[in-house]
Amino acid sequence: VRPVDGADRERTRTELDRSLLCLAGAGAGKTHELVERMAACVSEGFAPVERLAAITFTRKAAGEMRGRLFLRLRQLRQQGTGDRAIRLRAAVRNIDQCYIGTIHSFCARLLRERPVEAGLTPDFAEVEEREELTLLRAAWDGFLKERAGVGDERLVRFDELGVRAEDFYPFFMRRCQFSDLPLKESTAQAPDLDAAVARILAFLDEVDGHVPDPLPRDPDRFMQTAGTTRDLLNYASPLRDGDRAYILAQFLSPSSAKITLNRWNPNVDFARTLRDRLLPQLAAEIEP
Numbered sequence: 586v587r588p589v590d591g592a593d594r595e596r597t598r599t600e601l602d603r604s605l606l607c608l609a610g611a612g613a614g615k616t617h618e619l620v621e622r623m624a625a626c627v628s629e630g631f632a633p634v635e636r637l638a639a640i641t642f643t644r645k646a647a648g649e650m651r652g653r654l655f656l657r658l659r660q661l662r663q664q665g666t667g668d669r670a671i672r673l674r675a676a677v678r679n680i681d682q683c684y685i686g687t688i689h690s691f692c693a694r695l696l697r698e699r700p701v702e703a704g705l706t707p708d709f710a711e712v713e714e715r716e717e718l719t720l721l722r723a724a725w726d727g728f729l730k731e732r733a734g735v736g737d738e739r740l741v742r743f744d745e746l747g748v749r750a751e752d753f754y755p756f757f758m759r760r761c762q763f764s765d766l767p768l769k770e771s772t773a774q775a776p777d778l779d780a781a782v783a784r785i786l787a788f789l790d791e792v793d794g795h796v797p798d799p800l801p802r803d804p805d806r807f808m809q810t811a812g813t814t815r816d817l818l819n820y821a822s823p824l825r826d827g828d829r830a831y832i833l834a835q836f837l838s839p840s841s842a843k844i845t846l847n848r849w850n851p852n853v854d855f856a857r858t859l860r861d862r863l864l865p866q867l868a869a870e871i872e873p
Contacts, residue, residue, distance in 0.1 A: 597622045601631045616650060623683075624657045627676045628669055634658070635682035640691055647686045655680050725757055746775075747827025747834075778829050781871050782818055785833060788867055789815050795855045797848075805845035807859075810836055837868045 588594065597605055597618045609615050619639060626632045639654075641647040658680065662673035676683075684691065693711040700707045712720065729750055732740055743750055789811050796808060804812075814836040818829070835841050842864055849856035 594618055598625050601626055601629060616646075616653070620650065620653045620657055623654055624661060627658065627672055628661050628665065630668070630672055633672070633679070634676035635679050638684040638691065640688050641686065644687060644690075651680070651683070651685045654683065654685070721758060721761060725754055745825055745827050747825075747830035775826070776830070778826055778833075781833055782829060784867075784871060785836065786815065786818060788863075792859065792863075795849075795852050795859075797850065797852055800848065801850045802848050805848040806841060806843040807845075808848070810841040833871065837864075837871060 593607075594614075597607065598621050601622070607615055607618065623634075623637050623639065626637060627634050639647075639650055641650060655677065658673055658676045662670060662677055665673045684694065686694075689711050693709075696703045696705060696709070697707070700709065729740075732750075740750055792811065800808075814832055817824075817832050821828075824832075844856055844860040844864075846853050846856050846860075
């Protein structure tokens with residue numbers, strides 16, 4: 586049965602004098618058609634195998650593609666005659682000279698041909714992905730240590746705002762990945778923590794009237810967090826904006842606000858409403 590895209594597949598194997606772009610999902614047969622096109626280039630005399638290059642995402646894929654190309658060339662060699670057979674025999678013999686690999690190793694190969702012009706030492710080595718992550722982590726940690734050592738005022742300001750310098754690490758990772766893009770500055774107003782604190786305390790006072798007294802069992806996570814939050818906001822002083830922001834975030838955290846219904850008996854219905862509606866509404870009101 587001829588596939589629905591049979592005409593397009595045929596073009597990849599026959600229109601060898603022009604560039605083609607193939608867009609298809611996983612498992613559609615892109616690798617198969619690429620191997621067929623490469624083999625056709627050799628068979629028809631458009632390029633010897635040592636002048637071909639194929640880029641893959643992983644080394645494993647590169648090895649599999651090389652194996653497929655070798656088998657296809659050997660199959661065509663058995664069928665070929667005349668000049669075509671000569672070209673295919675040479676291709677099978679020189680298959681190791683066909684470049685098939687990742688984009689990183691391909692670029693490294695080009696740079697090794699002209700290391701001086703590229704400003705590199707001849708013995709340079711490309712960094713593997715896992716090693717790159719380790720180097721980025723070390724660079725970030727070293728940067729923070731150096732900034733802390735000289736008393737960088739920005740770190741102090743971050744602390745006052747309740748922002749950890751470590752929170753910027755994901756941005757640092759993205760910045761390293763897209764370092765050629767210009768940074769776009771933006772400004773934002775500081776949140777009104779006074780209003781947020783007042784709203785939380787009023788909410789806790791309202792909920793407090795529904796907490797069973799005496800409790801049927803030990804207090805649940807929400808009761809514990811609510812008590813700690815009230816005490817910190819009312820009695821711990823002086824609190825910096827960063828401290829208050831951290832306290833509010835902890836209270837609104839789903840793990841800290843976990844409600845166990847059997848600890849609220851006989852007010853289970855209110856506890857269910859608190860869990861399903863009141864707390865999500867409060868979080869939506871405070872967090873923006």
